[in-house]
Amino acid sequence: xxxxxxxxxxxxYLPPSDESKRLSSIRLIWDENLSPKVPRALRVxxxxxxxxxxxxxxxxxxxxxxxxxxxxxxxxxxxxVTSNHDMMLLCAEAGQxxxxxxxxxxxxxxxxxxxxxFRQIQKWESILGSDExxxxxxxxxxxxxxxxxxxxxxxxxxxKAIHKRRRxxxxxxxxxxxxxxx
Numbered sequence: 001x002x003x004x005x006x007x008x009x010x011x012x013y014l015p016p017s018d019e020s021k022r023l024s025s026i027r028l029i030w031d032e033n034l035s036p037k038v039p040r041a042l043r044v045x046x047x048x049x050x051x052x053x054x055x056x057x058x059x060x061x062x063x064x065x066x067x068x069x070x071x072x073x074x075x076x077x078x079x080x081v082t083s084n085h086d087m088m089l090l091c092a093e094a095g096q097x098x099x100x101x102x103x104x105x106x107x108x109x110x111x112x113x114x115x116x117x118f119r120q121i122q123k124w125e126s127i128l129g130s131d132e133x134x135x136x137x138x139x140x141x142x143x144x145x146x147x148x149x150x151x152x153x154x155x156x157x158x159x160k161a162i163h164k165r166r167r168x169x170x171x172x173x174x175x176x177x178x179x180x181x182x
Contacts, residue, residue: 024048024121026128029073031082032062034101038113045118050078066090079128081117083107085155091135092148097128099136100151108140116140 030039030051039049052069053062060068066087073080073096080091080098091098101108101116108116117124120143124136127145137146137154146154 024125026121026125027076027078028081028099028117029059029069029076029078031069031080031084031087032064033084033087034081034113035110037110038117041110041114042117047117047121067094070094070096085152085159088148088155089152092152095133097132097135098148098151099124099128099138100146100155102137102139102155104139112140 024047027048028039028042028050030036030049032052034051036051036053039051039054042049050057050059052060052064060072066084067090069080069087070090072078074094080087080096081101082088082091082098083101083103088098088100090096101113116138120138123143124138127134127136127143131145133148134145135148135151137144137151
């Protein structure tokens with residue numbers, strides 16, 4: 001489509017394709033635990049995004065190890081977007097910047113993730129451009145700079161709480177198997 005083209009949904013406005021008019025200059029790569037639909041939608045909106053398994057730009061294949069994804073991101077100067085605790089830990093160890101999509105409650109769906117990025121991308125760029133070791137914690141209503149070690153600590157705490165709740169649900173007593181009258 002050209003920059004303004006009519007579709008069955010009405011006029012579709014696409015951002016200019018030249019690099020100088022992009023909404024952001026940072027390059028983002030989505031971890032495979034997140035939907036590839038989000039970076040695809042963001043690309044249409046003018047952001048420089050990719051995802052694990054995106055063959056057209058040489059991204060690592062789906063199923064690649066976290067280390068391979070981090071190596072690729074470091075070589076191509078991309079920032080990893082993830083909600084995966086293990087990936088965050090490895091990024092912190094490797095000095096790889098990342099954006100932590102922190103849902104704080106229920107997971108963000110594809111539309112919510114896309115809108116969140118579109119609303120916050122300029123703030124992300126400001127945070128990530130100010131410090132080579134900083135990371136972004138992106139929440140539903142705000143984003144903030146966070147130390148990578150603190151991000152992994154918080155995500156680890158959250159994972160422990162989730163696992164504890166799951167174990168508690170599995171251990172609900174079923175009551176006596178045989179009634180006392182028998």
